[in-house]
Amino acid sequence: xxxxxxxxxxxxxxxxxxxxxxxxxxxxxxxxxxxxxxxxxxxxxxxxxxxxxxxxxxxxxxxxxxxxxxxxxxxxxxxxxxxxxxxxxxxxxxxxxxxxxxxxxxxxxxxxxxxxxxxxxxxxxxxxxxxxxxxxxxxxxxxxxxxxxxxxxxxxxxxxxxxxxxxxxxxxxxxxxxxxxxxxxxxxxxxxxxxxxxxxxxxxxxxxxxxxxxxxxxxxxxxxxxxxxxxxxxxxxxxxxxxxxxxxxxxxxxxxxxxxxxxxxxxxxxxxxxxxxxxxxxxxxxxxxxxxxxxxxxxxxxxxxxxxxxxxxxxxxxxxxxxxxxxxxxxxxxxxxxxxxxxxxxxxxxxxxxxxx
Numbered sequence: 001x002x003x004x005x006x007x008x009x010x011x012x013x014x015x016x017x018x019x020x021x022x023x024x025x026x027x028x029x030x031x032x033x034x035x036x037x038x039x040x041x042x043x044x045x046x047x048x049x050x051x052x053x054x055x056x057x058x059x060x061x062x063x064x065x066x067x068x069x070x071x072x073x074x075x076x077x078x079x080x081x082x083x084x085x086x087x088x089x090x091x092x093x094x095x096x097x098x099x100x101x102x103x104x105x106x107x108x109x110x111x112x113x114x115x116x117x118x119x120x121x122x123x124x125x126x127x128x129x130x131x132x133x134x135x136x137x138x139x140x141x142x143x144x145x146x147x148x149x150x151x152x153x154x155x156x157x158x159x160x161x162x163x164x165x166x167x168x169x170x171x172x173x174x175x176x177x178x179x180x181x182x183x184x185x186x187x188x189x190x191x192x193x194x195x196x197x198x199x200x201x202x203x204x205x206x207x208x209x210x211x212x213x214x215x216x217x218x219x220x221x222x223x224x225x226x227x228x229x230x231x232x233x234x235x236x237x238x239x240x241x242x243x244x245x246x247x248x249x250x251x252x253x254x255x256x257x258x259x260x261x262x263x264x265x266x267x268x269x270x271x272x273x274x275x276x277x278x279x280x281x282x283x284x285x286x287x288x289x290x291x292x293x294x295x296x297x298x299x300x301x302x303x304x305x306x307x308x309x310x311x312x313x314x315x316x317x318x319x320x321x322x323x324x325x326x327x328x329x330x331x332x333x334x335x336x337x338x339x340x341x342x343x344x345x346x347x348x349x350x351x352x353x354x355x356x357x
Contacts, residue, residue, distance in 0.1 A: 031183035060088035114145035182249035187242035201279025203298035214255025266340030
């Protein structure tokens with residue numbers, strides 16, 4: 001988003017005042033907050049249709065390459081300005097008016113990131129985790145991942161919001177209007193900055209859930225957080241920093257809850273010893289299941305419960321290639337991701353294996 005704003009204002013990287021980035025990000029930013037010069041100023045919605053994806057993709061590539069944006073591609077200045085992260089992306093609406101995040105492949109990436117990330121998220125859903133709707137569409141000869149924005153929902157004026165995960169599956173029509181959900185990243189909930197984020201762990205997130213989330217969701221949220229940590233170990237996702245974990249304000253329970261899963265990207269490598277960004281257990285960031293088990297009490301899990309979660313995730317992950325094929329991933333994408341996915345024997349000791357069903 002910052003790169004898009006800088007391209008719009010013809011500015012060098014990171015030289016603009018933070019207030020300028022806030023004002024130029026538009027009204028379509030994540031969460032329920034908006035920043036304008038005046039309360040009566042019109043919103044800057046800045047979303048395009050999915051039919052505009054080819055224009056947005058071309059504009060995103062131009063920004064990455066440092067080339068000027070012609071007038072017919074200036075829609076990127078609104079559609080892509082509100083979004084953070086390293087990879088190019090834009091906000092679009094489908095034919096029904098539902099808001100989606102379109103994620104493009106960077107010009108410097110060799111892997112088919114859109115398809116691999118989409119399939120990895122869909123596999124996480126098979127493991128029982130809360131995942132937004134995800135799909136891949138082809139724009140010319142390029143894949144684009146579309147992930148439904150979970151910080152928006154549709155309801156009639158005065159109507160109670162849906163309960164639980166149904167909140168993320170609402171649709172327009174029949175007098176329903178779009179409403180926004182407050183969102184904070186784990187970085188905010190942990191009250192730390194980027195420099196200190198390396199010191200944080202999944203146990204810190206579990207503690208934050210107990211401290212800040214509504215009592216009605218604490219148990220389930222911590223169980224899912226443990227499952228997500230285990231899943232990241234299996235798929236070698238070391239981009240699990242605090243900004244890639246989020247929390248939503250649930251209008252039904254009137255409290256915070258763990259947001260749906262997002263930004264899960266396997267990292268293929270030949271290294272036998274691998275690490276996550278966040279601390280896992282007593283052995284720090286070491287990505288092994290034994291290390292994960294040492295932290296089970298922080299998630300209020302017994303040894304039996306933690307082992308059952310690991311076994312359930314492994315039951316799905318062990319068939320990851322079949323799931324990738326089911327989700328439409330190409331043979332090339334499967335080959336590219338192969339060195340990221342780990343067999344349970346690579347990340348657990350024989351002693352731990354005896355605890356698993």
